[in-house]
Amino acid sequence: MRKAIVFLMLVSISLISPNLLFAQSKNEILIRNATVLTAAKGTFENTDILIQNGKIAKIGKSLKASANAQIIDGSGKFVSPGIVDCHSHTMLDAVNEFSYSVTSMTRTRDVLNPKDIAIYRALAGGVTTANLLHGSANAIGGQNITVKFKYGKAVEEFPIADAPPGIKFALGENPKRTNFNPTPNAVPRYPRTRMGVMEVIRDAFVRARDYKKEWDDFRAKKSNVQPRRDLELEPLVEVLEGKRLVHAHGYRSDEHLNLLLIADEFGFKVATLQHALEAYKIAPEIAKRGTGASIFADSWSYKLEAYDSIPYNGYILWKAGVSVSINSDSDERMRRLNLDAAKMMKYGGVPEEEALKMITLNPAKQLGIDRRTGSIEVGKDADIVIWNAHPFSVYAHPELTMIEGEIYFDRSKDLTRRAELQKERETLEKLDVNRPPGSGGTPPKVPTEQRRADLDDADGGNR
């Protein structure tokens, strides 16, 4: 009887999820004989990595795998952790809720587009994880979401379930909106100065503190009136309670320092200063508070507040003991973060592994997901990139990118598919709707492509 029940249970499990029974063997991958850059415990040559159930099971020499494991020959190849981009807007159908100066109620996870082609291009550049931030138009922006780029999967598979929540703050030119053309006849939005930006943040936290007290009093039965839920202030209460990470966009060192002082005033910690291109001027102040810096490797001069940006920023911060990550904030730049990390060796002389950490382990730590990802260590998710050359070489490209042991980018397969895709494209182009006028075609009046009409050509429209 008991045996029969067990049998029935096994049958029913296999009916519900046939993969579950065979998960172990299906997910087993052995990468053999590669140079492994762990981004935590050094670089090992002629080394194997065994992946089971999406996790890194073993790292070592001459590892054994089960008979049906997938074997990848890593001879002459380099293996690195998947790149973590701590500042991205990939996948987002909307980036800024421009209307208010405080939009903490908005969430980027509500506007994820899992079909964004930029995801695939990022995977092809070795990126597996990204922090999808609200834009920088508001002193306090919306809530961010940390995702893995599981391209081809349903949207709910992207967010990392146990990643701590976060929120975007912004300082300087962008929340002031003084560089942007206002909507005609609109009253300019407060704030218009750096003074106002700081007061918007202070005011929001005064309100959040009061709101928190109302709830604390109610829960302690000091008050009988249950406060009305406030979706704007709830996330800020979480910041005060240390449950939500603050990612603060800014450039000038003085304003980032002023934010740190406000954080001191209200007793919370800022997780990362984003961009922080002048952070090198206040490195000791940042280090003292344990705040991280998520920077561009060497972008500068593209706006007034980026004019004092120097490529030695990462080095000075690293030397001062600040956790540094290098981000892209761009679908384009995201594809070459490996070269941005390599530049840290050139500008100042950050050691190789420390430079690699700036695009892997450090951003993972800044996002509170380093137990899962960011380095090649036993027990972590198998978020791994296989490169044809050292990832810091300009001649390197990823050959294979996997997330949790599943392959999401495979260059050899991509190359093989091209002829087939080209054929499909030609077939589609011959359809009536796609033929040019004058040759029997009946093209639609409005282009049906998703891309914006002004980006019809690469030069961005009529210059």
Added chain:
Amino acid sequence: MQLRMTNDELRMTNRLRPMIISSIHRTAFLLLTAYCLLLTANAQSDGSQQNQTGKAGTFAITNARIVTVSGAVIENGTVVISNGKIAAVGANVSIPSGAERIDAKGLSVYPGMIDAGTNLGLAEIGGGAPATIDVAETGEMNSNAKAIIGINPHSSHVNVTRVNGITTVLSFPQGGIISGQAAVINLNGSTQAEMAIVPLFGLVVNFPRIALGGGGFNPFGAQTPVDFTEALKRRDQRLEDLKKLFRDAENYAKVKEAGEKDKNLPSSPVDLKLEALVPYIRGEKPVIFTAERERDIRGVAKFAADLKIKAIILGGQEAWKAADDLKKNDIAVIYTNIYNLPVRDDDAYDFLFEAPAKMVQAGVKFCISTGDGGAEVRDLPYHAGLASAYGLSKDEALKSVTLYPAQILGLGSQLGSIETGKIANLVVTDGDLLEARTNVKYLFINGRLLPLTSRHTELFDSFKNRK
């Protein structure tokens, strides 16, 4: 800038200080400035480094690995620099007495890199400082606008770029249909004339294309899509207007010449815009057409053939597809698309990375350029390197930022390789020139040994030891 008053800022902006500083503080300021000058004898104030044009003389770079680009690599040789030129190069060359020797054991010598597609010197700060932007003149037809007149020799981009091994750039204006004339400059000199190699190199024309949008992205307003047939007509009309303008210039030149020969003819008024077009319609100088798509690139080839003008393509995403037309009309491509995303969702992810390799296969003459406004021109070697990560040979990649741009700019006999008699624009490195980890150790432009300082090294020195 004036509002930021840290001590280090005082040094950085000392030219602005006296205007806003009170007399009480003036003494302290002067003392501080003097102190800073003592402290860092080599450092200059922001941007003014261009006053320091380096050290002239006779130099011998010895024990070096010499990557000549035009010939074989010399594993252990000497380069002699004299009178601004490469005087000798080889494994066994005699070093002139009195030459300053630079021992380059373990180092490599390369020709300085050339970026043939930038706005360097025309744009200092992209956003929030429109007064520093001189890239695009207003109006559609600006043949008489000259980049060399707008280039700021003291731009901080100059030093930041050259210390990464880029010694020469083409700086071009943008905007309208005819943007103006591009200049070829060396990245050293106190005046525009000192920088200029070819002050009026080529005319930049934004080849009219079939644009479906209204142009320019407006986040608050929807695009008004244009009917395709309508867009086609509009493009053709623009092409006709452009052709007419070139032919007007031809006629203008004929009238002018006739007037010079025969003083009895009525004098014709000077027209600066037509006058500027004359060398171009006569094929004496090249017209640089911006074009990306195959149909536009073929359009350029036809346009150039019709008018018998010399053409160069700037952009060139799909140039390899139009190889036949380009070769037939001897049109080279300044490729500016390595740091760009593919335009169409269904383009291969590496469509723009592998285009240079495809140009080589198709036999298209090309060079690789950043297409950058100035600040990021220093990334030129990585553009070439990335093209190599996606199929271009290392040798071609190196040529694509040295010898090939020199040839396309008509300077193949003066720049782009290490050969006797060429201009001594040289870079000495501790590794592969195209690698991001490589450091530049010595830099020569016009035979002058330049300090490896920039706005960035100055700020670094100011803050690196702050506790």
